[in-house]
Amino acid sequence: MSAHARAAHFLRARGFSGSPCRLLFRLLFLLPSAQGCPWRSLSFFLLLGRASARISYGCDKIKTNINVNMVKEKSLFLTYLLWLFFGWFGLHHFYLRRDRQAFIWWSTFGGYFLLGWIRDIWRIPEYVDDVNEETHYIKLLTDKIKNRKNPQFNIVRFGGQLMVGYFYGMLVRLAIPEECPEWLISILVCTGVTMGVYLVGNIGREKGPFKLTFLATIIVYIAVYFLTEDEPGSMYCTLAAACTFNWFRQYRQQYTHTSFCKRVFVMSVAILLICSLWLSFLYFNAEITTEDGEKIKIRDSVNHFFKSPAWLEFKETISTLYQEMRKQGWQNIYDEFIKALDPKGEANARKVLGVNENTPEKEIKQIYKKLVRQWHPDRYRGDNKRDAEKKFMEIQEAYDILTSKKKSHTVNANERSDF
Numbered sequence: 001m002s003a004h005a006r007a008a009h010f011l012r013a014r015g016f017s018g019s020p021c022r023l024l025f026r027l028l029f030l031l032p033s034a035q036g037c038p039w040r041s042l043s044f045f046l047l048l049g050r051a052s053a054r055i056s057y058g059c060d061k062i063k064t065n066i067n068v069n070m071v072k073e074k075s076l077f078l079t080y081l082l083w084l085f086f087g088w089f090g091l092h093h094f095y096l097r098r099d100r101q102a103f104i105w106w107s108t109f110g111g112y113f114l115l116g117w118i119r120d121i122w123r124i125p126e127y128v129d130d131v132n133e134e135t136h137y138i139k140l141l142t143d144k145i146k147n148r149k150n151p152q153f154n155i156v157r158f159g160g161q162l163m164v165g166y167f168y169g170m171l172v173r174l175a176i177p178e179e180c181p182e183w184l185i186s187i188l189v190c191t192g193v194t195m196g197v198y199l200v201g202n203i204g205r206e207k208g209p210f211k212l213t214f215l216a217t218i219i220v221y222i223a224v225y226f227l228t229e230d231e232p233g234s235m236y237c238t239l240a241a242a243c244t245f246n247w248f249r250q251y252r253q254q255y256t257h258t259s260f261c262k263r264v265f266v267m268s269v270a271i272l273l274i275c276s277l278w279l280s281f282l283y284f285n286a287e288i289t290t291e292d293g294e295k296i297k298i299r300d301s302v303n304h305f306f307k308s309p310a311w312l313e314f315k316e317t318i319s320t321l322y323q324e325m326r327k328q329g330w331q332n333i334y335d336e337f338i339k340a341l342d343p344k345g346e347a348n349a350r351k352v353l354g355v356n357e358n359t360p361e362k363e364i365k366q367i368y369k370k371l372v373r374q375w376h377p378d379r380y381r382g383d384n385k386r387d388a389e390k391k392f393m394e395i396q397e398a399y400d401i402l403t404s405k406k407k408s409h410t411v412n413a414n415e416r417s418d419f
Contacts, residue, residue, distance in 0.1 A: 076128045083124060087117045092124070096131045097255070099263055101203045104164060107274045112163050130204065131255075141205060145251050151206050153246065161242040162235075165196035169234035175280035186225070190217040193234055197241040201249060208249040216244035349398035361403075368399045 074096055082092035090105030110117040120127075129137040144151075172192030176185055194214040201208045220240035224232035283302070287295045305311055350356060353367055372395060373379060380388035 074128055074131050076125060079124050079128055083117070083120055087120065088114070092120070093127075094263075094267070096127050097257075097263075098127065098131075098203065099267060100199045103267060103270050104199055104203075106271065108164060108167060112160070112167070116160075127204075141251075141253075145253065149250075151249055151251055157200060157203075157206075158242060158246060161197045161200045161245065162238055164200050165193045165238035165241055166234050168196035169193035169238060171274075171277050171281065173234065174285060175277040177284045182231070185231070186218070186221050189234065190214060190221055190237055193217055193237045194241050197238065197245050201242075201245045202252075205252045206249055207252045208245045212248055213241045213245045217241045345398075345401050349401040352394050352398040353402070355402075364399070364402060368395065371395045 079092050079095060082095055086092065088105070088110040090102035090111075093099070093102035093105060105111045105116055108116075111119070126137070169189050169192045173185070173189050176188060191214070194210065194217050197213055198208070198210050217237045217240055221232055221237050224236050283299050284297075286298045288298060288301055289295055350359075353364065353371065355364055355367060372392070375388050375392045375395060377385055377389045377392060382388060
């Protein structure tokens with residue numbers, strides 16, 4: 001076999017064929033004779049440039065085909081299955097790499113209270129064709145781009161921008177306490193409105209700017225504030241943001257494929273942000289009603305809870321367990337934990353009677369008789385007889401627990417002595 005044939009066989013075995021390989025063969029045989037001959041040297045470098053260009057083009061084409069084949073894995077049946085069982089969370093959109101739409105579906109309860117979830121019934125086939133880059137869909141998209149430079153106005157998308165932008169703006173406003181300065185409130189509310197409009201506008205094959213939309217929202221907020229001398233509503237800012245975004249929107253001809261881990265990370269951060277807004281809203285605005293009909297803010301009740309005896313006792317128990325673990329290690333921590341749980345109710349019984357572990361049985365009996373006379377329903381002088389009866393039953397139960405404990409200890413001691 002000649003040198004030319006061996007080189008051809010070597011390159012074909014490694015995936016090189018066609019015009020670039022023929023150029024490489026000519027380079028291999030021009031190289032020995034190029035020395036001392038100017039025109040052959042020039043031919044050598046020209047052929048080298050042509051070969052490198054064609055090989056680079058071939059490699060890019062191979063990478064493109066690989067990427068297309070990797071994307072063409074989305075199933076229409078599986079998408080409908082995810083839509084049916086997990087559509088409220090937007091999981092079918094996340095499966096189709098429509099992360100923005102998945103986040104909107106999750107954060108607005110199924111696409112603004114299940115409206116988007118219902119609309120997906122007839123929209124899912126188009127979404128699947130889009131992510132799989134089907135030939136007919138790409139051809140239709142190419143024709144649209146040729147006919148119109150900017151996407152056609154869509155009343156459904158525009159309405160979605162208004163609803164989601166207003167929803168995010170109101171959520172941010174409710175999550176901010178009244179003590180915050182007005183300039184900070186304006187920036188945060190405008191950010192929430194802009195983010196809602198931006199997310200809806202950038203779904204699918206359309207895209208638009210964030211900075212210009214945010215700038216228009218800030219300008220409208222400031223203008224309405226100075227005209228009315230009051231905090232403007234979110235709808236004015238949302239309308240300005242949606243109109244500005246639609247004025248500058250464009251087609252998205254290619255998707256940017258990101259790794260699955262990065263997508264999950266970004267989605268997790270966004271979900272945590274929305275959850276923090278809801279928690280802040282509940283903390284600063286929600287109320288609870290007591291037995292007397294009095295309404296108390298949750299933030300006040302939370303502060304009272306951390307000062308309550310139940311929390312202080314729990315905190316003391318955890319501290320005791322930690323100190324026991326430091327002294328004796330993990331060997332006796334289980335026994336201390338069971339003791340802290342008080343499965344027999346002995347600790348609570350001592351608390352009810354107001355005694356401790358070292359109180360003798362005779363003194364416990366005296367305290368019990370005193371408490372029984374005080375809380376007996378027939379002798380109680382207060383107005384609420386039910387509370388007295390409840391307290392009397394607790395005292396009886398506590399005394400029974402402690403006396404049964406003493407009897408069990410006595411029986412066990414006698415059994416050991418007899419043995």
